[in-house]
Amino acid sequence: MKLQIPYHDLRSWLDLAGEIGEVRGVEGASWQEEIGMAAELLNHSDPAPAVLFDKIPGYPQGHRLLVNFFGGRRKSMTLGLPSELNNFQLSEAFTEAFQAITPIPYEFVDDGPILENIQMGDDVNVLSFPTPLWHELDGGRYIGTGSFNVTQDPDEGWVNLGTYRVMVHDEKSVGFYISPGKHGRIHRDKYMARQEPMPAAIVVGGDPLLFLMTCTEVPYGISEYDIAGGLRGKPYQVIKGKVTGLPIPANAEIVLEGYIDPKKRKPEGPFGEWTGYYGSGLRDEPYMDVKAIYYRNKPIIMGCPPQRPPDEISRYRSILRSGLLKQTLEKAGLSGIKAAWASEVGNTRMLLCIAIEQRYAGHATQVGHVASQCHIGAYAGKYVVVVDDDIDVSNLEEVIWAMITRSDPATSIDIIRNAWSTPLDPRIPPEDRLKGQLTNSRAIIDATRPYAWRDKFPLVNTPSPEYARKAREKFSYLLEG
Structure with missing residues (x-):
C-alpha cells in the first residue's frame, strides 16, 4: 500500500487535524506546571485530541507548543493511510510501504520558512521559547522531547537524525543526552576520540512524518532524511546551517545549531523517561554551545514527553x-x-x-x-x-x-x-x-x-x-x- 501523505510540515498537519476536529486550543497555561499536567492527562488517552498551547505567561502570543500529536484518527492521517485501519493494520500497512521504498537523498535549497528569524552570537537565547517543566521531579526544562538531532559521521559523511532528550541549561547551552550504541552517540564518540567538537543541530518542531522516522530503527549509514523522502516520493528540502553546514529542514519550526565540546560537561537530569521512571540521576554530560537559533514566525515547539507507559x-x-x-x-x-x-x-x-x-x-x-x-x-x-x-x-x-x-x-x-x-x-x-x-x-x-x-x-x-x-x-x- 502506497502512503498518501496529505501534509508537508507541522502547520499543514495542524490544519488537517483541525479539519477532522482533533485539535483543541488552550490559552494561558503556565510552563512551570500546567502544560506538563495537561500532557500527563492527554498522553495516556488515545482518543484525546492534540492540544496547541498559546498565550503562555511570560512569552509573546504566537509562541506556541503542541502536545499529543499521535492519537485518534490523527494516527492514520499522519502515516498517510486509510482512517478505517486499526492499530495492527496500520502497523502492517506502514511496514509494507516502508520496506518497498527507494530512499531519496535530501536536497539543499537557498531559502525556507525556517530562515524567517535568526539569532546569532550574543543574540542567541534558548529561553525565548516556552519550554515546559514536563514532570514534577525533572532536573530542568526539556525543549527536546518531540525533537530530533542532526549529526554527521566524521569518517563516512552520512547524516543521522535521532531523537535524544535535550535539556535547557541557560540562554546559550543545552544538554545533549544519548544512550550508548545509538547512531548519534557513535558519531559523538568518534569526535571525542579525536578531541574535536561535534557539530549538531536540534530540530524542535518539524514535519511529523520525518519525526517518526527519527524514532525508527533505520540501518546504520542511511539517513532518515532519505527514508522519509522515499516515503513521500520526493527529496526533503534542507538549508545549509550557517554555523556548521549541516542540513536543516527548510520548513522546521525551531532549530538550535552549535557544537559539543568533548572536554566540557554540565549536570544533566533527572528526567521522567520512557520506562516510566526518572531515568538517570543528576550527572555530568556533554552539552551543546548554541551558536545560532533559526525559527519561523509564531514558532511551535512539538512536545512528546515520555510518561509511564502506555502513553x-x-x-x-x-x-x-x-x-x-x-x-x-x-x-x-x-x-x-x-x-x-x-x-x-x-x-x-x-x-x-x-x-x-x-x-x-x-x-x-x-x-x-x-x-x-x-x-x-x-x-x-x-x-x-x-x-x-x-x-x-x-x-x-x-x-x-x-x-x-x-x-x-x-x-x-x-x-x-x-x-x-x-x-x-x-x-x-x-x-x-x-x-x-x-x-x-x-x-x-x-x-x-x-x-x-x-x-x-x-x-x-x-x-x-x-x-x-x-x-x-x-x-x-x-x-x-
Whole structure:
C-alpha cells in the first residue's frame, strides 16, 4: 500500500487535524506546571485530541507548543493511510510501504520558512521559547522531547537524525543526552576520540512524518532524511546551517545549531523517561554551545514527553516497530510468523509478543531468541513471548492468558545474559551503572502448545466463529448502552 501523505510540515498537519476536529486550543497555561499536567492527562488517552498551547505567561502570543500529536484518527492521517485501519493494520500497512521504498537523498535549497528569524552570537537565547517543566521531579526544562538531532559521521559523511532528550541549561547551552550504541552517540564518540567538537543541530518542531522516522530503527549509514523522502516520493528540502553546514529542514519550526565540546560537561537530569521512571540521576554530560537559533514566525515547539507507559510515545512506536519486527524475523529466514507486536506496556522494547504457526519442534524457541537479539529487539529488551496464531498479540489479556496456561515455568523459559541495555533500565544495579556495565538478561517465554503433544492439548473454551456470529446477530442489542 502506497502512503498518501496529505501534509508537508507541522502547520499543514495542524490544519488537517483541525479539519477532522482533533485539535483543541488552550490559552494561558503556565510552563512551570500546567502544560506538563495537561500532557500527563492527554498522553495516556488515545482518543484525546492534540492540544496547541498559546498565550503562555511570560512569552509573546504566537509562541506556541503542541502536545499529543499521535492519537485518534490523527494516527492514520499522519502515516498517510486509510482512517478505517486499526492499530495492527496500520502497523502492517506502514511496514509494507516502508520496506518497498527507494530512499531519496535530501536536497539543499537557498531559502525556507525556517530562515524567517535568526539569532546569532550574543543574540542567541534558548529561553525565548516556552519550554515546559514536563514532570514534577525533572532536573530542568526539556525543549527536546518531540525533537530530533542532526549529526554527521566524521569518517563516512552520512547524516543521522535521532531523537535524544535535550535539556535547557541557560540562554546559550543545552544538554545533549544519548544512550550508548545509538547512531548519534557513535558519531559523538568518534569526535571525542579525536578531541574535536561535534557539530549538531536540534530540530524542535518539524514535519511529523520525518519525526517518526527519527524514532525508527533505520540501518546504520542511511539517513532518515532519505527514508522519509522515499516515503513521500520526493527529496526533503534542507538549508545549509550557517554555523556548521549541516542540513536543516527548510520548513522546521525551531532549530538550535552549535557544537559539543568533548572536554566540557554540565549536570544533566533527572528526567521522567520512557520506562516510566526518572531515568538517570543528576550527572555530568556533554552539552551543546548554541551558536545560532533559526525559527519561523509564531514558532511551535512539538512536545512528546515520555510518561509511564502506555502513553503517546508507546502508541506511535508500537505501530512503527511491530510490523518491522515481523519483517525482520521473516528476513532472518524464519517461517510461520503470523503476527508480531511490540507491546505498549513495555514502551515497545521491554515486551515483544510474536504469534507463529508451529511447523517443527523448537520453532518457538528459535523465533524468541532471534527476536530478542535482532536490530528491532536488541536494545533494552526484557521479555519475548511466543504464542500460537490463535492469539491476538496486540491484546495483552490474550497474551497473558496464553502465557499462564500454555507455558511451564520450569521448562518453557530460556534466559539470555549479558544483553544490550541502557542506563535508563531501572533494574540495572547501581554499582554496575557506575561502572558503565549496562547489560541485562532476557527471558524467552514459549507460550505455545507443546509441539510434541499439541494435538492432545485441551480445546479452548470459546465459541466457533459461526456460533459467535449468530450470538452477535441475535443478542448484540444487550451490549448497547
